[in-house]
Amino acid sequence: MGVPDVPSARIPRSCQENYQLLAVACRSEGRLGLKWEFQKTGDSGELVLSGEITNRSLSELRPVLVQSLTCVNRLSLRLEDIEEVDLSLLQLLCSTHKTASLLMKELTLVAPAPSITRAVQEAGFFSHSRCSHGTDESCFWSAQERGPGGSTDSNGITPGRPAS
Amino acid sequence: MIDRFLESFKEEARDLLAELELSLLELERFPSDTESIGRVFRAMHTIKGLGASFGFDGVSVFAHEVETVFALVRNGNITVDKELIDLTLQARDWIGALIDGSTGSSGEARGPALSGAFKRISESASGEGTTAGRSRAGPGGEATSSEQIICRLRFKPSPDIFLAGPEPTCLLNELRQLGECQVIAHLHEIPPLESITPEKCYIYWDVLLTTDRGINAVRDVFIFVEDSCEVTIDVLHENDGQDLEPGYLKLGQILVERGDLTPEDIGKCLSRQKRLGEIVVEEGLVSPSHVESALLEQEVVREARRFRQGGESVSSLRVPSDKLDRLVDLVGELVTANARLGRIAGLCDNPQLGPVAEEIERLTGELRDSTLNIRMMPIGDTFAKFRRVVRDLSRELGKDVELVTAGEETELDKTVIEKLNDPLLHIIRNSIGHGIEQPELREAAGKARQGLLVFTAVHSGDSVVITVQDDGAGFDGEAIRAEAVRKGLIESGADMSETEIFSLVLLPGFSTARKVTGISGRGVGMDVVKRTIDGLRGTIEISSRRGAGTIITIRLPLTLAIIESLLVKIGDAGFVMPLSTVEECIEHRSRGSLDTNLANVRGSLVPYIPLRERFSVPGEPPDIQQIVIVRVDGNRIGFVVDAVVGEHQAVIKSLGVVFRNVTGVSGATILGDGTVALILDVAALAAIEKQGYGKSPSG
Numbered sequence: 001m002g003v004p005d006v007p008s009a010r011i012p013r014s015c016q017e018n019y020q021l022l023a024v025a026c027r028s029e030g031r032l033g034l035k036w037e038f039q040k041t042g043d044s045g046e047l048v049l050s051g052e053i054t055n056r057s058l059s060e061l062r063p064v065l066v067q068s069l070t071c072v073n074r075l076s077l078r079l080e081d082i083e084e085v086d087l088s089l090l091q092l093l094c095s096t097h098k099t100a101s102l103l104m105k106e107l108t109l110v111a112p113a114p115s116i117t118r119a120v121q122e123a124g125f126f127s128h129s130r131c132s133h134g135t136d137e138s139c140f141w142s143a144q145e146r147g148p149g150g151s152t153d154s155n156g157i158t159p160g161r162p163a164s
Numbered sequence: 165m166i167d168r169f170l171e172s173f174k175e176e177a178r179d180l181l182a183e184l185e186l187s188l189l190e191l192e193r194f195p196s197d198t199e200s201i202g203r204v205f206r207a208m209h210t211i212k213g214l215g216a217s218f219g220f221d222g223v224s225v226f227a228h229e230v231e232t233v234f235a236l237v238r239n240g241n242i243t244v245d246k247e248l249i250d251l252t253l254q255a256r257d258w259i260g261a262l263i264d265g266s267t268g269s270s271g272e273a274r275g276p277a278l279s280g281a282f283k284r285i286s287e288s289a290s291g292e293g294t295t296a297g298r299s300r301a302g303p304g305g306e307a308t309s310s311e312q313i314i315c316r317l318r319f320k321p322s323p324d325i326f327l328a329g330p331e332p333t334c335l336l337n338e339l340r341q342l343g344e345c346q347v348i349a350h351l352h353e354i355p356p357l358e359s360i361t362p363e364k365c366y367i368y369w370d371v372l373l374t375t376d377r378g379i380n381a382v383r384d385v386f387i388f389v390e391d392s393c394e395v396t397i398d399v400l401h402e403n404d405g406q407d408l409e410p411g412y413l414k415l416g417q418i419l420v421e422r423g424d425l426t427p428e429d430i431g432k433c434l435s436r437q438k439r440l441g442e443i444v445v446e447e448g449l450v451s452p453s454h455v456e457s458a459l460l461e462q463e464v465v466r467e468a469r470r471f472r473q474g475g476e477s478v479s480s481l482r483v484p485s486d487k488l489d490r491l492v493d494l495v496g497e498l499v500t501a502n503a504r505l506g507r508i509a510g511l512c513d514n515p516q517l518g519p520v521a522e523e524i525e526r527l528t529g530e531l532r533d534s535t536l537n538i539r540m541m542p543i544g545d546t547f548a549k550f551r552r553v554v555r556d557l558s559r560e561l562g563k564d565v566e567l568v569t570a571g572e573e574t575e576l577d578k579t580v581i582e583k584l585n586d587p588l589l590h591i592i593r594n595s596i597g598h599g600i601e602q603p604e605l606r607e608a609a610g611k612a613r614q615g616l617l618v619f620t621a622v623h624s625g626d627s628v629v630i631t632v633q634d635d636g637a638g639f640d641g642e643a644i645r646a647e648a649v650r651k652g653l654i655e656s657g658a659d660m661s662e663t664e665i666f667s668l669v670l671l672p673g674f675s676t677a678r679k680v681t682g683i684s685g686r687g688v689g690m691d692v693v694k695r696t697i698d699g700l701r702g703t704i705e706i707s708s709r710r711g712a713g714t715i716i717t718i719r720l721p722l723t724l725a726i727i728e729s730l731l732v733k734i735g736d737a738g739f740v741m742p743l744s745t746v747e748e749c750i751e752h753r754s755r756g757s758l759d760t761n762l763a764n765v766r767g768s769l770v771p772y773i774p775l776r777e778r779f780s781v782p783g784e785p786p787d788i789q790q791i792v793i794v795r796v797d798g799n800r801i802g803f804v805v806d807a808v809v810g811e812h813q814a815v816i817k818s819l820g821v822v823f824r825n826v827t828g829v830s831g832a833t834i835l836g837d838g839t840v841a842l843i844l845d846v847a848a849l850a851a852i853e854k855q856g857y858g859k860s861p862s863g
Contacts, residue, residue, distance in 0.1 A: 087326070095357050095360045098354060
């Protein structure tokens, strides 16, 4: 499977540097307890995160998110067996969404656990109707609260605009 | 005067307790339902406030303990389990007993025991360290002031708070414990992945907090971070009313008031205009979240004002029910007088009187409908009461039963609803006691372990049909038949339909239960149910399938005060029948001694009862009589009368104690000419006829 057809002009420089690094499917276990697994099908990919996500392991997660987002047009994110979510992770996911929007890509959070939904609610992220980053899109988190009944896909969230 | 206030407090508290019970039962089904948790919390909070205002300090202090626990539940420090629901239901009952003064001698120990249990729960949850703010504000020791304030907070944590400070969400949760809290996170400063430092905090929050704990309690939340974080707290709205909007009208309002423009014109023009929020976001002056935060503030303040003003202007009124009954009586008199006026106007041929009589008839009709409507109540409140009964009873019997209800909004006259309580309770007890099997038996029979009890209510013409359906063992037709034979109620080998056999359980003293229990099986109950439903001019039907369950269908009139009826005459005497039962009227020519009391109606035979004979009305019937065909318990039956006069609004008058035992008539009504017409109980007349020919109605 070849590299995805993403217009390079839209990819920030740091992402372009990592562009060729990601294989079709790969997995890894970080030093700080974070595990991740990436699977790519066509121009879509799924990134599964598991293990312990702490403030410190976030620095390991950032490049993984960058690379995953770089090589697909539609990225599904699954947080597996992650019971505790702190604010810094939610912030990083929000940043990922912002990046996806800038790249005109679609980011989806797949079936988040109730603990994650609760953390999002407690952090006051659900109160937005529009994306805080000044895009015309609906808010990543509020789309999550609306669930499949809202303007969302079967996975519950359509935070990003599909690549056109 | 004091008594009146006290009574009003008690009524309000009882309403709150009913709502509390419902929310708790809902919470038991969906333990993480934040709305139910919020409702329980608010109910307790209101009860606490009400109790304190009316001198019920015991109620207030006790409700405070429960409220504290539910504040922790709301913030996720405690999870809801069956034990907590049990305990809170007991607390609800205890508060009810405190309010009614029925705590009894055992209450001395019960109250403190319950209070202690709640205290232990809240203390153990606080001990986990997640509720530091609460321990500062302190359950019991907190400075609750009656003055409610709305605070606008902006909390901008230091960028390194993730590494060297408390989790910001904990601080937000502490604020939530102080009152109603709206939190908006500002996320626009979060950079994209390429430039983000994940350990750095880019988020800040706007919070709108409505609290009665005072500004210092709010400041206390940030006591440990005030040096490193930016925290601004402004008080927006206090109950002193200083910040009320000035009373000027907007331009559009003035133009509409002057008649220069319609509200639709204004709406059209405004829809073309861009809102300020959209403009400032488009200009890039602020982020969308700032606008949303400001709009939320507007909403919270408006809501607070509405709530406060709502307290001053009365939106609903509590009226003693006897006053309403008196009003209905008077309207009944008016309907009767109006019928008389209509009749006189018809006879007089006065061109001026006719239109006035018609106008009064229209107004009387509207007044009648409005008045009866006041007494209409949704049946949902009755259904809601049974949730607790079902829950407690099924636990007592070791059964697992789910109650599903539908049509709660269906309205019935208050008097009908009040009388319906006991019959429905009997039916539930029977369904759970005899119908729904133990979980193991159900499993063995290939059913779900959990039994299902379904209550539905639906309007059907001028009646309401209530069904109670269970998926239990169903009636044993053979056992019922054998018992009826043993008791001498039917002949052995009598030819009876299934419905007729099931109806036997409605006879007095009938029970097939082998064991008498506190739940059911004493042979009293179903006959009481039948009698009560009959008294409400309703009908009851049972259908059942062995192994699959039972459906009990109760059909009730919407109101007991005024009915649409058909007026008929036998000689000079008038009789009325409920119009809802009447299907058609046909002509009848008497054939004297050859009469078989069967009419041929378009090829099918319909039995009929000659009412002149039944009521021993003297005189000869006309050559051509009328048969009014009605439907009773699914069967068509005719009543032979001299003439059909027409529709009549019958204001029901009871016959008084002397005629209490008269069967075949359910009351009387006054006609336009002032004469009295009896209201026929067609079901009873049909039953008498069925039991044996030749017997006249007992009386």
